Amino acid sequence: MNNKNKHPFKTPEGYFDSFQDKLMAKLSDDHVAIPKDNAFKVPDNYFENFNEKLTEKLSEETKVIPLFPIKKVIAIAASVAAIALVFFGYQWNNVEDVNFSDLANTDIEAYFENTEFDLTSYEIAEVLPFTDTEYSNMLSQPIDNENILDYLSDNINDFEELNLQENE
Template sequence: MKELNKNNPFKTPEGYFENFTDGLLDKLSEEKLNLPKDDGFAVPEDYFDGLHKNIQQRLDADETKVVQLHPYRKYYLAAASIAAIVLLFFGFNWNTPKELTFDDIASADIESYFESNELGLTTYEIAEVLPVDELEINEILENQFDEENVIDYLNENVDDIEDLNLEDYE
């Protein structure tokens, strides 16, 4: 515990607590107590005669209107909760990324997937799956390959270009 403050201004006389009970009992045994002779409270005349009647009149009286301290509080709470729900709804939908579809994938990504993952199918099995009936010969012939792309593809995938027997290759 903390050390008591030595500069306490309140002091008791010496021997006060040893003689306290004796002094209290002496004062109580004296005949003359310093108590007032009359009561400190006075009741008006005929108070108890009309008490029942007054209470009954007050009970029969119409109830007074109770004025609420915060009458619009429930409306404020309802509006705040609706606003919070709307903000949460738009907040989650605003940051939600758009779902990817097949059209969003670049053709280069599709080609790189097929190049990096082995399908386990032979070219004959793939040809059986492709719908040849729906293809027209014009669609195949109209696809013109860029010469630069063909040369880049051959450079990447063919070990010896001279084995291809190309006449005008430079």
């Protein structure tokens, strides 16, 4: 079972002792199978035109295929830049203008109620134009004399505060 140290090829004993003598004897024989003429043939005028053919082949530029294609990299970079430009351009210009008509009436009323302007009702009335509006359009209920008397009786304790005079 010790096959690792054994060689499968064997030569007869004394084979290499006389090898050189046997080789020299075969080479000195005249009937050796080695031909004396040139076995390789060259076409006629091959070496006369060799320089011209060689310079033609060397002058032809062969196309070099780059390992790192620059055109593909430029195309990828341009597409990434275009996508980034569209994305950021869309995000920055997405601000909508807020108009006065977009505000709810309740928001406007809450703003005026919660903000102190230091303006009296007389100053506000001086600024607002009432030429085209009618007072009846501002009121939800028509003003009757009965409504006025009810309001005055509920809110005023002393009628002398009203300072009503018929001359005014």
